[in-house]
Amino acid sequence: MTTHHPIAVVGAGLGGLALARVLQVHGIEAALFDLDASPAARTQGGMLDIHEESGQTALRAAGLYEEFRALVHPGGEALRVLDKDAVVRLERADDGHGGRPEIDRGDLRDLLLGSLPEGTVRWGAKVTAARPLGGGRHEVALADGTVFTTDLLVGADGAWSRIRPLVSDAQPAYTGVSFVEVDLPDADLRHPVSAEVVGGGMLFALGAGRGFLAHRETDGSLHIYVALEAAEEWLDGIDFTDAEAARAAVLEHFADWDKSLRALVDDADGALVPRRIHALPVGHRWERVPGVTLLGDAAHLMSPFAGEGANLALLDGAELGRALAAHPGDTEAALAAYEEKMFPRSELFAAESARSGAMLFRADAPQGLLDMFAAHA
Numbered sequence: 001m002t003t004h005h006p007i008a009v010v011g012a013g014l015g016g017l018a019l020a021r022v023l024q025v026h027g028i029e030a031a032l033f034d035l036d037a038s039p040a041a042r043t044q045g046g047m048l049d050i051h052e053e054s055g056q057t058a059l060r061a062a063g064l065y066e067e068f069r070a071l072v073h074p075g076g077e078a079l080r081v082l083d084k085d086a087v088v089r090l091e092r093a094d095d096g097h098g099g100r101p102e103i104d105r106g107d108l109r110d111l112l113l114g115s116l117p118e119g120t121v122r123w124g125a126k127v128t129a130a131r132p133l134g135g136g137r138h139e140v141a142l143a144d145g146t147v148f149t150t151d152l153l154v155g156a157d158g159a160w161s162r163i164r165p166l167v168s169d170a171q172p173a174y175t176g177v178s179f180v181e182v183d184l185p186d187a188d189l190r191h192p193v194s195a196e197v198v199g200g201g202m203l204f205a206l207g208a209g210r211g212f213l214a215h216r217e218t219d220g221s222l223h224i225y226v227a228l229e230a231a232e233e234w235l236d237g238i239d240f241t242d243a244e245a246a247r248a249a250v251l252e253h254f255a256d257w258d259k260s261l262r263a264l265v266d267d268a269d270g271a272l273v274p275r276r277i278h279a280l281p282v283g284h285r286w287e288r289v290p291g292v293t294l295l296g297d298a299a300h301l302m303s304p305f306a307g308e309g310a311n312l313a314l315l316d317g318a319e320l321g322r323a324l325a326a327h328p329g330d331t332e333a334a335l336a337a338y339e340e341k342m343f344p345r346s347e348l349f350a351a352e353s354a355r356s357g358a359m360l361f362r363a364d365a366p367q368g369l370l371d372m373f374a375a376h377a
Helices: 014-025 055-061 065-071 105-114 192-198 243-254 259-266 309-326 331-360 367-376
Strands: 003-010 031-033 047-049 079-082 088-092 102-104 127-134 137-142 147-155 173-184 202-207 210-216 222-229 269-279 292-294
Touching: 003 014, 014 031, 014 055, 014 105, 014 309, 047 105, 055 065, 055 309, 065 102, 065 105, 079 192, 079 367, 088 367, 102 105, 147 331, 173 259, 173 331, 192 202, 192 210, 192 222, 192 259, 210 259, 222 243, 222 259, 243 259, 243 269, 269 331, 292 331, 309 331, 331 367
Parallel strands: 003 031, 003 147, 079 202, 147 292
Antiparallel strands: 047 102, 079 088, 127 137, 137 147, 173 222, 173 269, 202 210, 210 222
């Protein structure tokens, strides 16, 4: 028999979990479906800075703000900006009064998961197809052969959303920047020079068309993002199964950089992880489609260079939950109210993210970033 869920959310990332939690606060149940086999199936990424006007607003709506504050990384808002010669161009300490506290993504996800009733998330549920049935209802097929129907289908399933085609033909496009991610565990003891270079929070070491972005994590490790403006196929030419060869191939692009910065990659432990940076068109939106909507990266995937992606996913989830609670019995009014605010908000931050990406790696880098911080001082 086909199971029916009044509200079904595809994707148990931060946005989907925030939606489910805010609905729960208002006495409304939702079923979440995630392709991961379990909450521990994969690591959840690095540190997130949670913004007052978005992510923190969402956590307040979810009734989890105080628990969030208890998980914040002390000192995580410290900042260093270096040039390619490792000259410190800007350094700021974390005085505890910043508006963007840092938290481990995994800790934040666990907080949201732990706030939901057991069984809210159906793990190992990979969506293979979704189709409208009329009247705002949809049918969703899973890889295990099961099918369910729903009165409200929410795509919270990220960049390559299976739900997006129900409302939009848009596809993410390569932004021209690729990342290679590496880790240096137990940095103070095992990698003291790199620990000093990165500092207690976030590092930007920038040059023309490339750079090292890094942060210190709560377990004392350093997570490094090597960023390079490159052709989309650049990563295909590197054998990432051979870590030594991959490190050499990446560092070819930093031959004239200071050795203390090159060591962020040269001394890395474990695998190097390649990632192309994609984005949906700035201003992506769709006409109202009955019974379905999107949130987070499924709705407005953008580059990470303004730090807005996770924050907007949280806010989308909270705002959608509040809209549904404010319009009992009228899903279409709730979705229209949610999208009316979400579209211009996401367009604003997607444009900012694109501008920030261009600014970070321009020919006189890191001057653009220094000018930005000076303007906001």
